[in-house]
Amino acid sequence: MTERQARYRAAYLFICPIIALLVIFRLYPVASAFWESLYQLQFQGRVMEKIYVGLRNFQDLWGEPIFWKSLWVTLKFNLIVNPLQIGLALILALLLNLHKNVRTIYMLPLGVSLPIASIIWRIILDPNQGIANGLLKLVGITPQPFFTSADQALWSVIIIATWKGLAFWMIFLVAGLQNIPSTCYEAARIDGANLWQEVVHISIPLLRRIILFVLVVDTSVNFVLFAPMYIITRGGPTFSTNVLMYEAYRSGFTYQDWGRAMAIAIILLVIVLVIVGIQFKAFQTREY
Amino acid sequence: MNIGRSKKTLLRASWWLAILFGLIFTILPFVWILVSSPRPNYIIFRYTTPLSWRTFTPVPATWQPYIAIFQKGYGRALVNTTFVALTTVLCGIVINSMAGFVFAKLEFPAKTFLFVLVILTFLVPFEATAIPLFILIRRIGWYDSYHALIVPGLANGIVVLMYRQFFLGIPTALMESARVDGASWWRIYWDIFLPMSKPAHICAALIIFFFQWESFLWPLMAAPGEKYRVIQVAITYLSTEYGLLWNEQFAAAVVAASIPLVLIFRFQKYYVRGMSGTEIKG
Numbered sequence: 001m002t003e004r005q006a007r008y009r010a011a012y013l014f015i016c017p018i019i020a021l022l023v024i025f026r027l028y029p030v031a032s033a034f035w036e037s038l039y040q041l042q043f044q045g046r047v048m049e050k051i052y053v054g055l056r057n058f059q060d061l062w063g064e065p066i067f068w069k070s071l072w073v074t075l076k077f078n079l080i081v082n083p084l085q086i087g088l089a090l091i092l093a094l095l096l097n098l099h100k101n102v103r104t105i106y107m108l109p110l111g112v113s114l115p116i117a118s119i120i121w122r123i124i125l126d127p128n129q130g131i132a133n134g135l136l137k138l139v140g141i142t143p144q145p146f147f148t149s150a151d152q153a154l155w156s157v158i159i160i161a162t163w164k165g166l167a168f169w170m171i172f173l174v175a176g177l178q179n180i181p182s183t184c185y186e187a188a189r190i191d192g193a194n195l196w197q198e199v200v201h202i203s204i205p206l207l208r209r210i211i212l213f214v215l216v217v218d219t220s221v222n223f224v225l226f227a228p229m230y231i232i233t234r235g236g237p238t239f240s241t242n243v244l245m246y247e248a249y250r251s252g253f254t255y256q257d258w259g260r261a262m263a264i265a266i267i268l269l270v271i272v273l274v275i276v277g278i279q280f281k282a283f284q285t286r287e288y
Numbered sequence: 289m290n291i292g293r294s295k296k297t298l299l300r301a302s303w304w305l306a307i308l309f310g311l312i313f314t315i316l317p318f319v320w321i322l323v324s325s326p327r328p329n330y331i332i333f334r335y336t337t338p339l340s341w342r343t344f345t346p347v348p349a350t351w352q353p354y355i356a357i358f359q360k361g362y363g364r365a366l367v368n369t370t371f372v373a374l375t376t377v378l379c380g381i382v383i384n385s386m387a388g389f390v391f392a393k394l395e396f397p398a399k400t401f402l403f404v405l406v407i408l409t410f411l412v413p414f415e416a417t418a419i420p421l422f423i424l425i426r427r428i429g430w431y432d433s434y435h436a437l438i439v440p441g442l443a444n445g446i447v448v449l450m451y452r453q454f455f456l457g458i459p460t461a462l463m464e465s466a467r468v469d470g471a472s473w474w475r476i477y478w479d480i481f482l483p484m485s486k487p488a489h490i491c492a493a494l495i496i497f498f499f500q501w502e503s504f505l506w507p508l509m510a511a512p513g514e515k516y517r518v519i520q521v522a523i524t525y526l527s528t529e530y531g532l533l534w535n536e537q538f539a540a541a542v543v544a545a546s547i548p549l550v551l552i553f554r555f556q557k558y559y560v561r562g563m564s565g566t567e568i569k570g
Contacts, residue, residue, distance in 0.1 A: 003467075010473035011396040018387040019402060021443035026409045029420035036423070046429055095306060102307060104556070106314055111549035113502035115520045116541045119527045120317050123534055131320055134337040143337075163313065171560055195299070217411075224415035226505045231524055248419055253509070258423065265419040269412075276411040 030269065037266045041258035048258075057263035067264070069239050070247040073154065074223065074268075077243060081158045082219045085165050086211065092166065093173035094199060103174065107167045114227040117164045122147065122232045125156055147232055150240040157228045157241055165221075169214045176210040177203060216279040220272050244268045319344060325538035326350055332534055353535040354543075357526065361514060362540060365522035372437045372518060373500035380442050380496045381489060388451025389477050393463060410445020415505050422509045436510040437518065441500055447492045450562050454488040455481060490555055491562030501548055519544050 001009070037057055039050040061067040096103045109117065125132045125146040133143040146156045184202050193201065204211075226245045229235055235242035235250070244264055252261030323346040324332045335343045390396075391403050421440060430436040458481060466476050482489075504520040512521060523540045530536060552559060 007394055007473070008396045011390045011394040011399075014386040014390045014394075014473070014477070015402060017383045018406070018443045018448065021383070021439070022405065022409050025421060025424075025440040025443070026412070026417060027405075029417050029424050030412075032424070033417075033420035036420070041423075043426065046427060046431075048423065048427060091306075092310065095303060102311075104553070105311060107552070107556070108314060108318060108549070111552050112541075112545045113504065113520055113548075115502075115504045115524055116544055119523060119537050120321055120541055122527070123537065124317055124320070129333050129336045131316075131336050131339060131343060134339040134343065137338040163317070166314075171563060175560070220411065220413055220416075224413050226415060230505075230508075231527060245415065249505075249509075252419060252422075261419050262423075265416075269416050272412060272416045276408065279411055 033262050033266055033269065037259065037262040039259055041262065042256070043258070053259065057259045060260065061263055061267075066239065066242070066247070070242045070244050070264075071267075073239070073241065074243045074245075077154060077158070077225075077241075078219055078222050080154075081161050081222050082215060084158065085162050085218055086169055086215050088162065089166050089169035089214070090173055090204075090207075090211065092170045093177055094203065096170070097174060097177045103170070106170065109164050110167050112164065114160075114164055114225075115231060117160055118228040118231040121156070121160045121163070121228075125159075148237065150237045153233050153237060153241045157225075157233070160228050161222065161225060165218065169218060172210055172214050173207065176207045180206050213279070216275055220275045220279070223268065223272055223275070321538045321541055322346075325353060325535055325542050327535055328352075329533060329535050353533075353539040356533075357536050357540045357543070360526065360530075360536075361517070362519075362522055362526075362543070364514070365517050365519045366543070368434075368516060369501060369519040372434060373497050375434075376438050376441050376500050377493045377496045379438075380444060380447065381492050383442055384444055384447040384492060385451045385482065385485070385488070386477065387448045388453075389455055389481055391448065392452045392455035393460065394473075406445050406448050408445075409443070410449065414441075414503075418505055418509060421506075425510050430510070432511050432513045432516055434511075434516060437500075437507055437516065440506070441496070441503070444496060444499065446563075447495055450491055450495070451485070451488055454485055454562075458484060487558050488562065490558040494551060494555055494559050495562070497551065498548060 036050070038052060038054055040053050040057075042049045092106065096106065112120070124130050127133065127143060127145050127148050130146075132146070136143060145152055147153050180203065184206070185198055188198050188202055224245045225243065226249065229241050229243055229246040230249070233241040235246050245268060248261050248264035248268065251257050251264060320343070323344050326346055326349040328348065328350065331348065387406065391399070391406075425431060425436050425440075430439075462480060463476050466480060471479075502520065503518075504524070507516075507518045507521050508524070511517070517525075523537070523544055526533075526540050527537050
């Protein structure tokens, strides 16, 4: 065996496990989902019974107000939560770039999972006994309904997602800020730039790629956000928090309508893949 | 000059105000949960509106909520989660670091293609493929089992990227001289690269551990039964079945969050460096 053959053999043997795992547990399910969304699916124990129905699962979705409402809620949620989170994370990163200890305190929610954050915030935002209303009362604001109102429920979910996610995105942005050579700032200072001009003309342009990166990753994560809806709102009130991921879950696990669940999962997946595509483009320009 | 100084004071004041507001938003839940978890429920309810110093004073305190959650099967969930997380960490470190080694140090046909495949799977969130994956798991008979929880979480794109990044920093000359001395590729990987990569192992262990410790949707789908129930699913059951027992939910949250919190602050340096390094230079 030549040296080159030995190297090829070693390389393939070494990546064999991970490629096998990815193909079986990530690629195959996705590929099969495209195929199986064309069937009516029903579990009889372990065995799945399939009846070919063509595009009917998708046609049914097309005619359902609940589906359109869920799609709209998902889009609306993402249009608000992603710019909000990244914007706040950027502000925090700029404010705390040089304050490591304060930053550490902000990182506390990193250790709290989303389900736990949901449970905690459900209680904090409880309309009758929660401390959020206690705090509002203290400063003279009338108590708010939060999750029990169709107008506020989605915003309350946004609060949870932001509380939990802020520090994570801040880490990336701070790392980016610290990679900016200090000579850039020194040059600007010699030219008489003030703090605001430094931020607008140096920090943000040089962070552009990282901002784009975190924005797109954040978006793909938030498109499949599930725990707050499952734990707190169950999609309500009046479907105001009924995101596609929750609708897909409910379709399969509550109503056993797996064909419909697969069809929704496909739609969600296509949206996520488009986002990932954009992300990948952004990635490639970064010289792999 | 005077104007400049007052402007600076204003800037500093608004800086502190912004920080303070953010800190209250971030910390208040922690403080309240921590002090309320050992209190009887009627006491918690009594002091919530309006807020006062009594809201944040843990008297009277009792162990009862902490004992109660363990009587409701929380201990089993803790053991399950720890087992699942540690097994995934151990196997995951080997599998992902092998791939990272290959992508960093070996040239071979189809390398770019396979690397793109790994990155793509890391960019698509796990939850997005959960429903089709569930159908697969149920058909192969893994429903409600440890393998359903462990095996799909082993391959982790971000960990591969992190290892690749780390290995790129180890000089290739070291590897080549070992090769000339007749060492096999496995020896080079196992005896030279792995022992040199402690920071990468710590970062990988944290990422994988967190992934399993915090995962919710997948265990809820694939292993909801009491025997295999993990901590995030167990705490959700507590919250939906005993919604009014706030102190027990708080106690459960304190227990479940304390382990990642301790880890993240003990190993913050490695975590932050590994995560951000992967993204920026990846």
